Amino acid sequence: MTQALIVVDVQNDFCPGGALAVPGGDEVVAPINALMDRFDAVILTQDWHPAGHSSFASSHTGKAPFETTEMPYGTQVLWPDHCVQGTSGAAFHKGLRTDGDLIIRKGFRPGIDSYSGFFENDQTTPTGLEGYLRSRGITGVTLAGLATDFCVAFTALDAARLGFAVTVELSACRAIDLEGSLQAALVQMEGAGVVLRS
Numbered sequence: 800m801t802q803a804l805i806v807v808d809v810q811n812d813f814c815p816g817g818a819l820a821v822p823g824g825d826e827v828v829a830p831i832n833a834l835m836d837r838f839d840a841v842i843l844t845q846d847w848h849p850a851g852h853s854s855f856a857s858s859h860t861g862k863a864p865f866e867t868t869e870m871p872y873g874t875q876v877l878w879p880d881h882c883v884q885g886t887s888g889a890a891f892h893k894g895l896r897t898d899g900d901l902i903i904r905k906g907f908r909p910g911i912d913s914y915s916g917f918f919e920n921d922q923t924t925p926t927g928l929e930g931y932l933r934s935r936g937i938t939g940v941t942l943a944g945l946a947t948d949f950c951v952a953f954t955a956l957d958a959a960r961l962g963f964a965v966t967v968e969l970s971a972c973r974a975i976d977l978e979g980s981l982q983a984a985l986v987q988m989e990g991a992g993v994v995l996r997s
C-alpha cells in the first residue's frame with residue numbers, strides 16, 4: 800500500500816498566540832516532523848481565507864465567535880478572523896518541516912468554509928486532493944495536525960468515504976473541543992472505520 804501523510808493546518812493562527820489558538824497546538828510540530836520520513840508522500844493543508852470570509856463572526860452583524868449561523872449548505876460555526884491569505888497567521892508554524900510534496904489550500908471561496916482537505920463544507924465542491932492521491936497510486940492516508948475535531952476529523956471522514964484506509968495519529972493532533980465536539984468527532988471517526996492511534 801502506498802501511504803501518504805496529510806499534515807492538517809499547522810499554522811500560526813492555530814498555535815498559542817494565534818487568532819484561533821488550539822490548546823497545545825504547537826506540540827504537534829515535533830511529532831509530525833518525525834513522522835514525515837516514514838511516508839511515500841507528504842501533503843500539507845493550509846487554511847487560506849480571504850479577508851471578510853463568511854466563516855468569520857466579524858462578517859455577520861450581531862454574531863460573536865463560536866456562535867453558529869445557517870448557511871445555504873447547513874449550520875456553520877462562526878470563528879474569529881483567522882488564516883487570512885498572506886498574513887503571518889496563515890503561515891505554517893516556523894518549526895514545521897515544509898519539504899513535503901504538495902500544499903493544498905482550502906477555504907478560499909468567500910461564501911463557503913472548508914474544513915476537509917477533500918471537499919468544502921457543502922460536501923460536494925472538491926479541492927482536487929482526491930485526484931492527486933489517486934494519480935499517485937496512494938491508497939492509505941495518515942492524518943495529523945489541527946484541529947482534531949474540525950479539519951482533521953472532516954478530512955478523515957471524507958478520506959474514509961472515498962475508500963482510502965485512514966489512520967489518525969492522535970498524539971500528533973490537538974483539539975478545539977467546543978461543547979463536546981472532540982468526543983463526537985472521535986465517535987464518528989471510529990464509526991467510519993478510521994483507525995485512531997494514540
Ligand code: VGL
Nearest residue numbers: 808846878945946949950
Ligand atoms: C479549522 C476552524 C476554522 C481547523 C479551520 O483547522 O480545524 N477550524 N478553520
Ligand code: ZN
Nearest residue numbers: 846881882906
Ligand atoms: Zn478556517
